[in-house]
Each structure stands twice: as C-alpha cells, then as structure tokens.
Amino acid sequence: MHPSTSYLLSWIILGAVVASSDTTTSTCDALSSVLSDVFFPESDIYNASISSYPFIQLRLHPTCIVRPKTSQDVSIAVNVLRESGCTKFAVRGGGHNANAGFNNIEDGVTIDMQSMNAVDVDKEVVRVGAGAIWQDVYDVVEPRNLSVLGGRIGVVGVAGLTTGGGISFFSPERGWVCDSVVNFQVVLASGDIVDVNATSRPDLFAGLKGGQNNFGIVTRFDLKAFPQGPIWGGRIAFAPEADTALVSAFTEFKNPHKYDPYAAGWVTLRYNGSTKQFTPTSILWYTRPELKPGALAQMTEVGPQVMNGMQEAYAGEFTRNASLVVKSASSRTIWATTTFHISPTIVHHIHSLWKSLVPKICETYAYARPTSELTFQSLPPSPQNGSHPNSLGFAPDSTPEKDLVFLQIIFYFWDASATEGLNNALKEFIKMFNEIAEEEGVKHKYIYLNFAAWFQDPLGGYGKEQVETLRHVARKYDPEGLFQEQVVGGFKLF
Ligand SMILES: Cc1cc2nc3c(=O)[nH]c(=O)nc-3n(C[C@H](O)[C@H](O)[C@H](O)COP(=O)(O)OP(=O)(O)OC[C@H]3O[C@@H](n4cnc5c(N)ncnc54)[C@H](O)[C@@H]3O)c2cc1C
CATH class of the missing domain: 3.30.465.10 (Uridine Diphospho-n-acetylenolpyruvylglucosamine Reductase; domain 3)
Structure with a gap:
C-alpha cells in the first residue's frame, strides 16, 4: 500500500479512536490498525525487544513497540505519531547508548528499527x-x-x-x-x-x-x-603495577610527531569494587598486517602482562569476540566523557586522581557491586580540506589536529538505588578532570556525543555557530518541531 493511502486510512480509524481520548494507547491502536508489526506488553516480541537492551536501565516499558520492516512503515508511523499531536516516542537503533530514555521510553511509543537490518x-x-x-x-x-x-x-x-x-x-x-x-x-x-x-x-x-x-x-x-584485508591487534591485560608504564606508553603514542595513521586503540584502567583489584588493559590495532609495528611497540611491550591476545584477523572477528564480553555483562552502566590535547603529564594526573578516589566511591556503594573504568582514546583527526562538512565542530583542515584524546569514565553496577550517587560521582570526576586540563592549558571544548552523559552538552561542544546552523536545519526540515517535542530522548537542539 502507498504510504499516503495507509496514512489516510490510519486517520479515518484514529479519528474514531482519538475523538474519545487522545492517549498513547489510542495512538498505539491506530498504529496497529495500519501496521502489522506493533507489539504490546506481554507479547513475546515486545518482551524480546525490551530484554535485548544491553544495559538494565534502558529496559523501559513503552505502551507499544513499532518494528517497521520498510521505510514506508516508518513513514506511516511518523504520520500517525505526528497527527496524534502529543504522543511521545523514542527511536532505537542498536540500543547501545547508555542514557536511559534516549532509545526507549516509558509509557510512549518506541520505534525499534531492528527488523530493518539488510x-x-x-x-x-x-x-x-x-x-x-x-x-x-x-x-x-x-x-x-x-x-x-x-x-x-x-x-x-x-x-x-x-x-x-x-x-x-x-x-x-x-x-x-x-x-x-x-x-x-x-x-x-x-x-x-x-x-x-x-x-x-x-x-x-x-x-x-x-x-x-x-x-x-x-x-x-x-x-x-x-x-x-586482515589487521593486527587485540587485547592485552597487564598486572596492576604496570599501570604507570602503560599510561606513559599511551602518552608517547599520542605524541603528534609520532602519529601513525594505521595505529589505533585505547588503554583502560579498571577497578573492581568487589575484588578491590585494579586491572590495566590495552586494546590496540594496526590496520596493516604488520606484526609489532613501531607505533604500538611501546604499549605492546609494557609488562608484566597476564594475557596477550594480539593476533592477525579480520576486523569482523575482533568485533565478534568483543561482543561476547558485552553480551555477558548486562549490568546497569553509566558513562561520561571529556576531551583534551595530550601533554606529557595530563593522562598521568587524571589517572592518579581517579585511582586515589575510586576505591572509596566503590566502597560507599558496595551493595551495588560497582566496577569503574577509565579509558583513554584518540579522537580522529579533523577532516581533510575538501571533505564534505560534518557538524562536529572540526573545520576541514590541511593540518589536522592529531593530538586529541578523549576519556570515557564508566560505572557498571547492579542496584538501581546507587544510580544517583554514581551519577554524582561521574559529574564530580568530569569536573575535576576538566580542571586538571584547564590548569595544564590543554582543555578542548569537544564532548563526544556517543559517550556523553545525559547531564553533558555535546551539541554545545560543537560550538555556538554550529548549534545555530543545526537549529536552522531543524526548523527547515521539521518546522513543527516533531523531533524536538515528541522525541524527548537524546541531545536536543531546542
Ligand atoms: C560496547 C560498546 C562499544 C562501543 N564502541 C564504539 C566504537 O567503537 N566507536 C564509537 O564511535 N562508539 C562506540 N560506542 C558508542 C556508540 O557509538 C553509542 O553507544 C551509540 O549510541 C550506539 O548506537 P546504537 O544504534 O546502538 O544506539 P541507540 O542507543 O539505539 O541510539 C542512540 C541514539 O541515536 C538515535 N537513533 C537511533 N537510530 C536512529 C535512526 N535510525 N535515526 C535517527 N536517530 C536514531 C536514538 O534515538 C538515540 O538517541 C560503543 C558503545 C558501547 C556500549
């Protein structure tokens, strides 16, 4: 059926339903009258959809879930939701943003795109x-x-x-x-x-x-x-005492004079609040199949190591193996991020601060069995001159910035009542990390949206001018503000 035909049909039906009560339930009824894949609580597909969110706090309960199979289905759903005038809805891709309410909704409609995976x-x-x-x-x-x-x-x-x-x-x-x-x-x-x-x-x-x-x-x-073809890479777990050497190696790796466009990865410092153990790890890749390339050598040679999984494989094999770890986790997970230019001392200072405070925080919320991770990664260089613009706030440049690091701080835990306290801890950490970066004169305004906490402002980090441009684009393509007013989750422009 042509989208506009089904849309009209939905409104003949919805007209009858909405006339009595303009509620989310009636919107769901209208959706299910024109789309075959609308699921309500208690159905197996509804429950499978909810339990497929990887982090527990994301498992909210919408009034119904729409699982479109085609772009036409999405169009029909958008028409029904818009004409409802008020029904709040969420859009879900892979469901891996950790901010509750960004990809699912309590008492609204969730458009779960999972069936459109061709x-x-x-x-x-x-x-x-x-x-x-x-x-x-x-x-x-x-x-x-x-x-x-x-x-x-x-x-x-x-x-x-x-x-x-x-x-x-x-x-x-x-x-x-x-x-x-x-x-x-x-x-x-x-x-x-x-x-x-x-x-x-x-x-x-x-x-x-x-x-x-x-x-x-x-x-x-x-x-x-x-x-x-295949790439070289993998995970290395180090003994706790290797942490300072690993941080030094990462600092050296980020030296822009030693930039190697084939070398990528991150280092993670992990603290398990139950075992009270620190575990430093690295996950590194070299996208040409060269064993022990110079650019990664400092990190791969840090010791003592307790496990070394470096190998040659296709990227898809690394991604498959890494998924097994995420799938088996299923905790509550909250995160936040910030960005700075590398300096000889910044990563050491941030790491020392986190290391000194995190055991006490985990002790305070011990009933929730928290674990914390502090991860340092490279930001991609700004686009080359001539690239089509993106909105991230990095102007195309003939000398791209190669010294940018972003950190991600995470808490994993198993008790909802620790959420507020651990969110406050995240806020405090980010504030202190930013102060360190300011003191060193290496703070950068960018906040990576995909790792930003709900209380951060990554769009603001793109710059005032960029935000104005994005607002203009939103007004032009969505003059009534459907995606601002009814899609409540996510980082919004207005
Ligand atoms: C284990 C793990 C590994 C990660 N690895 C990386 C990595 O290697 N590189 C990296 O850059 N980031 C990585 N991230 C961060 C990741 O980019 C974000 O979590 C991202 O939000 C995941 O996308 P998703 O489709 O799963 O998100 P969802 O949670 O489904 O969606 C995120 C946001 O996008 C919106 N959205 C979803 N679908 C659509 C759509 N079709 N149209 C418009 N808006 C839509 C949603 O409304 C929501 O606000 C990782 C995260 C996790 C948890």
Whole structure:
C-alpha cells in the first residue's frame, strides 16, 4: 500500500479512536490498525525487544513497540505519531547508548528499527538498513575483501554510532565514521522519504553527521567501502603495577610527531569494587598486517602482562569476540566523557586522581557491586580540506589536529538505588578532570556525543555557530518541531 493511502486510512480509524481520548494507547491502536508489526506488553516480541537492551536501565516499558520492516512503515508511523499531536516516542537503533530514555521510553511509543537490518553491497557502496548492528555489516563486506568505517564491537548499532560521529579501527587514517556516509535515506517529520547527500539537501547531510535524532529517522545508510584485508591487534591485560608504564606508553603514542595513521586503540584502567583489584588493559590495532609495528611497540611491550591476545584477523572477528564480553555483562552502566590535547603529564594526573578516589566511591556503594573504568582514546583527526562538512565542530583542515584524546569514565553496577550517587560521582570526576586540563592549558571544548552523559552538552561542544546552523536545519526540515517535542530522548537542539 502507498504510504499516503495507509496514512489516510490510519486517520479515518484514529479519528474514531482519538475523538474519545487522545492517549498513547489510542495512538498505539491506530498504529496497529495500519501496521502489522506493533507489539504490546506481554507479547513475546515486545518482551524480546525490551530484554535485548544491553544495559538494565534502558529496559523501559513503552505502551507499544513499532518494528517497521520498510521505510514506508516508518513513514506511516511518523504520520500517525505526528497527527496524534502529543504522543511521545523514542527511536532505537542498536540500543547501545547508555542514557536511559534516549532509545526507549516509558509509557510512549518506541520505534525499534531492528527488523530493518539488510546489508547490500553495490560496487564500493554498502547499503545498510538503520536497524543493523556493525557485525551484520562486517559479515557481508569482509568476504568481498572490503571493509567500512564502523564500530569496534559488533553488537553496537550502525544508526546511533554514525549519526553521533563514530570512531572506527580505521579512523586515524580515514576519519570519522559519519564522513564515510555517501547518502542517508531519511523519513522527515512530514512523513516524506527522502535521499540526503552532498547534492540533495546538503545542509541536512551535514546535520545528520553529529545531530543524531534531531531531524528525522534515518532508514538507510549508504557507506563508502574500501579494499581491506586482515589487521593486527587485540587485547592485552597487564598486572596492576604496570599501570604507570602503560599510561606513559599511551602518552608517547599520542605524541603528534609520532602519529601513525594505521595505529589505533585505547588503554583502560579498571577497578573492581568487589575484588578491590585494579586491572590495566590495552586494546590496540594496526590496520596493516604488520606484526609489532613501531607505533604500538611501546604499549605492546609494557609488562608484566597476564594475557596477550594480539593476533592477525579480520576486523569482523575482533568485533565478534568483543561482543561476547558485552553480551555477558548486562549490568546497569553509566558513562561520561571529556576531551583534551595530550601533554606529557595530563593522562598521568587524571589517572592518579581517579585511582586515589575510586576505591572509596566503590566502597560507599558496595551493595551495588560497582566496577569503574577509565579509558583513554584518540579522537580522529579533523577532516581533510575538501571533505564534505560534518557538524562536529572540526573545520576541514590541511593540518589536522592529531593530538586529541578523549576519556570515557564508566560505572557498571547492579542496584538501581546507587544510580544517583554514581551519577554524582561521574559529574564530580568530569569536573575535576576538566580542571586538571584547564590548569595544564590543554582543555578542548569537544564532548563526544556517543559517550556523553545525559547531564553533558555535546551539541554545545560543537560550538555556538554550529548549534545555530543545526537549529536552522531543524526548523527547515521539521518546522513543527516533531523531533524536538515528541522525541524527548537524546541531545536536543531546542
Ligand atoms: C560496547 C560498546 C562499544 C562501543 N564502541 C564504539 C566504537 O567503537 N566507536 C564509537 O564511535 N562508539 C562506540 N560506542 C558508542 C556508540 O557509538 C553509542 O553507544 C551509540 O549510541 C550506539 O548506537 P546504537 O544504534 O546502538 O544506539 P541507540 O542507543 O539505539 O541510539 C542512540 C541514539 O541515536 C538515535 N537513533 C537511533 N537510530 C536512529 C535512526 N535510525 N535515526 C535517527 N536517530 C536514531 C536514538 O534515538 C538515540 O538517541 C560503543 C558503545 C558501547 C556500549
């Protein structure tokens, strides 16, 4: 059925229902009268959808869940939701943003894109349904000796990661994941299904690269692929006493004079509040199959090591193995982030502060069995001159910044009553880390949206001018503010 025909039909039906009560329940009834895949509490698919959120705090209970199979289904759903005038809704891709309410909703409608996960390759463009996870993509492209800029853990969604920026194995060489999009297919607030690319709606094209759910629902991502064989990499776990050497090695790795576009990865300092153990780890890759490349040598040679999983494999094998760890976790998870330029001392100072405070915090909330992680990663260099703009606030540059580090601080825990206290701890940590960066004169305004906490302002971190541009784009493509007023979750422009 043509979207506009089903839309009209929905409104004949909804008219009757809504006339009596304009509630979310009646919107769900209207949705289920025109779409086959609308699920209510107690149905198996509803329950499977809720339990597939990886972190417990994300398992909210919407009045109904819509699982569209086509862009037309999404268009119909958007029309019904818009005409309801008030029903709040959420959009879910892979469901891996840790902020409760960003990808699911209590007593509203959740549009769960999981059924739209087809992946097709057409020469060097990969068309990816917006409900796909990265493992779906690697599994299709790698047998063709291709790869894409994508997530480094297979269970993570294409949609959220790409519309929030996106950092890949290949980012030091090729930049942000969002910059590899050649076309977005999008359902706008009007219900229109449109193509968005460098020549068709270029303002929205830039907006979707960093503006996430502020403009519409992306239904398909067309990604540029490139020839790629296996890479070298993996995880190393170190003895607790190796932490300072590992931090020094990471600091050296980030020296912009030693920048190697094939070297990527991060270091994580972990504290388990139950065992009271610190475990430093690194996860590193070299995207050419060279064993022990110089750029990573300092980190791979830190000791003592308790486990060394460095090996040659396809990116999709690394992402599959990493997914097993995430899938088995299922805790409550909260995170926050900040960004700075590397200096000889900044990572050491931040690490020492965290190390001195985290045992006490975990002790205070011991009943929730918390674990904390402090991770340091490289930000991709700013785009090259001539790139199509994104919205992340990094101007295309002939001398891209190569010394940017972002940190992510996480608490995993198992008792909801510790949420407020641990969120406050996150806020305090970020404040103190920023003070250290300010004192050293290395603070950077960017806040990576995909790792930002709900209390942070990553859009503001793109810069005032960029936010104004994004607001203009939102007004142009969504003049009634559907994606501001009714999609309440996410980082909003207004
Ligand atoms: C284990 C793990 C590993 C990670 N690894 C990486 C990594 O390697 N690189 C990296 O950059 N980040 C990484 N991240 C962060 C990741 O980018 C974010 O968590 C991101 O939000 C995940 O995307 P998703 O589709 O799963 O998100 P969801 O939680 O489903 O969505 C996130 C946001 O995007 C919006 N959204 C979802 N679908 C659409 C759509 N179709 N149209 C418009 N808006 C939509 C949602 O409304 C929501 O606000 C990782 C996170 C986790 C938990």
